[in-house]
Amino acid sequence: MKRRIVVFLTLLSLGLSACAGRRTVEYRTDREVAAVSTEDEQNEAEEEEEIPKKEEEACVPEKEEEALSVFIDISGEVQQPGVYELPAGNRIFHAIVAAGGFTDRAEIRCVNQADLLVDGEKIYIYSRDEADELGGWMQLSGVEAVKSQKSGGNGNSSQAESDGKININLADKSQLMTITGVGEARAEAILSYRESSGGFSAVEDIMKVSGIKEKLFEQIKDQITV
Numbered sequence: 001m002k003r004r005i006v007v008f009l010t011l012l013s014l015g016l017s018a019c020a021g022r023r024t025v026e027y028r029t030d031r032e033v034a035a036v037s038t039e040d041e042q043n044e045a046e047e048e049e050e051i052p053k054k055e056e057e058a059c060v061p062e063k064e065e066e067a068l069s070v071f072i073d074i075s076g077e078v079q080q081p082g083v084y085e086l087p088a089g090n091r092i093f094h095a096i097v098a099a100g101g102f103t104d105r106a107e108i109r110c111v112n113q114a115d116l117l118v119d120g121e122k123i124y125i126y127s128r129d130e131a132d133e134l135g136g137w138m139q140l141s142g143v144e145a146v147k148s149q150k151s152g153g154n155g156n157s158s159q160a161e162s163d164g165k166i167n168i169n170l171a172d173k174s175q176l177m178t179i180t181g182v183g184e185a186r187a188e189a190i191l192s193y194r195e196s197s198g199g200f201s202a203v204e205d206i207m208k209v210s211g212i213k214e215k216l217f218e219q220i221k222d223q224i225t226v
Helices: 002-021 030-059 092-098 128-133 185-195 204-207 212-218
Strands: 068-078 081-089 121-125 165-167
Touching: 081 092, 092 121, 092 185, 185 204, 204 212
Parallel strands: 068 121
Antiparallel strands: 068 081
């Protein structure tokens, strides 16, 4: 009897070991199988898209390197005239500093020191005497007017008054005050604007002066000129 029990237990143990060694089978529903298939197709499509993208990137030409410096020629009223190599993006005042700065005769109002340097550019700094001979610093700065007049003196009255009209680029304070509706405050405002902006290009520009609007301009437009 004992022998039969031992044999039975041995066979049972062998059967359980065989079951444990079998592989686990994974069962999926039709919906899960479809989802897995769709995901695989998407991955394959993404891999196919990456290949032409890499080929396109390989065909893009490299950008040309930007210039790192510029050469300029500066002369006139600077301490050390000459040709200088300066970093790209520098401005005219950098060139002036490189040339040792202005001389004591320089008319510094003739040059816009904030302008960007251009490769191969020629910069000439006028003396005050040269500027006067050529029409004044305003003319050399590109403004359609000759030298500005001081507000207190008589100025060039023959030039400031022409055909009975007041030249708002040349008139002094007292002459401006002869214009209808222009008192001391407005005359000073005109002089201040003229000094800061470099002058008036057209009579309509006077409306850019604080306190002078279209209504007043209509009254004075026939009394002024540039």
